Amino acid sequence: MKTIAYLGPPGTFSHEAAVTWRRRLEPEREKEVEELLACPELPGVVDAVKNHRAMAGILPVENSIEGAVNLTLDLLLEEMELQIIGEVILPINHCLLSQADDINAVREVWSHPQALAQCRRYLAAVLPWAKIKAVTSTAEAAGEALKRPDLAAIASSFAASLYRLPILAQDIQDYSGNKTRFWVVGREAPSLTGPYKTSLVVAAPANRPGTLYTILKDFAEAGINLTRIESRPTKKELGEYLFFIDCEGRCDEAPLNEVLAGLKSRTVLLRILGTYALG
Amino acid sequence: MKTIAYLGPPGTFSHEAAVTWRRRLEPEREKEVEELLACPELPGVVDAVKNHRAMAGILPVENSIEGAVNLTLDLLLEEMELQIIGEVILPINHCLLSQADDINAVREVWSHPQALAQCRRYLAAVLPWAKIKAVTSTAEAAGEALKRPDLAAIASSFAASLYRLPILAQDIQDYSGNKTRFWVVGREAPSLTGPYKTSLVVAAPANRPGTLYTILKDFAEAGINLTRIESRPTKKELGEYLFFIDCEGRCDEAPLNEVLAGLKSRTVLLRILGTYALG
Known part of the structure; x- marks a missing residue:
């Protein structure tokens, strides 16, 4: 049982962190995604590890722009059975994903509120006419962009390849160097070399x-x-x-x-x- | 021009902090609320002070359960013209406000997501049948409770007296000792005695x-x-x-x-x- 739990739906940055972590443990099994478990909320990720439905869970802990993820800190403090067994640091490069022929055909842009905020200047300059809508995750927005060609999602290139969505523009965030750090929690630390x-x-x-x-x-x-x-x-x-x-x-x-x-x-x-x- | 700007709508904890601050400055002018300015968002509070539409602004800075209000810290760092001229510490006692005859007649409970989270155990024990709905402020929920007697708002006793809503239950938060600290920002500090x-x-x-x-x-x-x-x-x-x-x-x-x-x-x-x- 080698399942890794993460904050879903599939295509989130947490999902990408889960894939990155598994690749570090088992470089040869890169493409099997069936052992990753999408949870709708962060407490669910912790529960999956506690209840032995997953061997490890991915929790976002800090972002270079937004700061600490307080819920992760509070959750870890309460859970005495879990320990941090690793960390994953992901660059956050936002892309504009859409089936539209070009940017001029985009009428709406959907994404997570933080992703929208991080691309505010880009959206004002390039898509001033577009209706902006906040949804619960970048992956949810990508799922919606699959259904409607007049809609673009701000999400990762990882989400683009998962949902097979064309990338209209990449690296559209206002601040460069945007990174998120994730903790991997579990019951037993793998034998990785230091530091x-x-x-x-x-x-x-x-x-x-x-x-x-x-x-x-x-x-x-x-x-x-x-x-x-x-x-x-x-x-x-x-x-x-x-x-x-x-x-x-x-x-x-x-x-x-x-x-x-x-x-x-x-x-x-x-x-x-x-x-x-x-x- | 002695206006104090706060995060509205009227009836929020920020509004109560604004009233508390004015009472400290001018104890005799307790009841005049026309010189308080409700702003829909925190950046608007800062702008009102910068643009001389208000002499002071109220910014929530930390809560004893939720921790820091990051937006306030980030805003203050950017605004070189403003300074902190005071602080207000408010006890946060959540009340159930409704025109319902009693608790059994309440079908829905509305409030800000943090207030709902802070009363989660109370709601599960006392109102397990009620539909819970998150809105943008406790005051917005109080305004809605004025329109619908089957609806209760979780808000302050300050909001109850402002909206003339009956208090069905008080101190319903799961943690005692809940307090919020506010910074008062302005261009000039008033002459108050120390420490x-x-x-x-x-x-x-x-x-x-x-x-x-x-x-x-x-x-x-x-x-x-x-x-x-x-x-x-x-x-x-x-x-x-x-x-x-x-x-x-x-x-x-x-x-x-x-x-x-x-x-x-x-x-x-x-x-x-x-x-x-x-x-």
Whole structure:
């Protein structure tokens, strides 16, 4: 049972991340998509892994323009049985997919609200007459473009090849360098070679970012590089936060294991979310 | 011209925050609402202040359950002319508003998706038969409940008194202690007494949270308490972040002014968003 669960429908960036992850594990089985499971919502991806319907699940964690995906952070905090077993970083290149003969024949553009926002200047310059409609995913928009030749979807080239839709224009996003990072969650980490990264959540006793300094000090003095820090509310009191930290190294090897042992004695909450190979 | 702009329609929590702010400035003029300006979107609130149609604007910045309001952080970063001149902290107590004779006569419950999510357990226990519908604001739902007695809105007691809607049940949120913090933005800070807080944005040269430690060190060594730290992407490259920091003290007084002077020479970006009286 090697199913990978992702946020569907088929053709989403999460789907592409699932395919990318499987290719890393098993390069020779590139084309079999029947073992990928599309879930309608993120909690469903987590449930599929928990209930053993999938060996791994794909969760978007941050985008270089939009920032953190808070639901993913909140979900992982609640699920003690799961761990992060890998990461996938995807470039987000938006394309205009349509069966229209050319751009002038496009009357409507559909996509996910974030994709529409990321292509706003392009749409205003090239398709000022088009009716813009927000739908729940880029893949849903692609599915609709299959039915109506006057409609274009903003979606990935991955969606174009999956839905066999012509690409009228590519790289139409206003900001270059747009990337999304996904966590792969599961019950057991695959044996991939390093370098490694560790993700953890920590709450300081006084629950003030002032004490964050003493936590970061331990990492700095051990020479461990932090690659990301993200605060989330404890959901108990305004002004109380948890910190999601990504750092270099394995949680079971020095110097990180020593830093973590020291932190454990001084913090209210310390949870290792996983140690995994860099994406 | 003393207009205060807020995210409407009338009856939202932002509206209540605007009323709360005016009451702090001018306690005797409590009931005059004609100088409050409802804007349909957050960028409109910022524009109203920039274009001198309002002297102040109300922007939600964080909620104790949902976390940061990213759009507010991103908007403030772009608007160099505005500063934070105050803060308002509101308890968020959701109520069930309806003209129905009792709860059993309610067929539909409408509200903002976050309010619905925050009352999910209550709705499942008390109104399992009701059709749930998400709309763009709690106030829009209250307006609809005025028209249809089989419909209940989840909104504030403030909205109840504004729309003259009966309160069928109050404090129905699943988590207690739910609060939202708002920033008041304007061109000039009013003369309120302290204690004071300062909000700033900083980007470290290496653009790695590892260097965040050296920034926090300056604050810690000067004995300045940080009350909040929030990261946002630079929108240029995955893994590059800006940090929104709230700390105690005034930016023009020691020890904070000395820390800021030191930081200025070592950081790529340092912007003071404002010094204001605690809410």
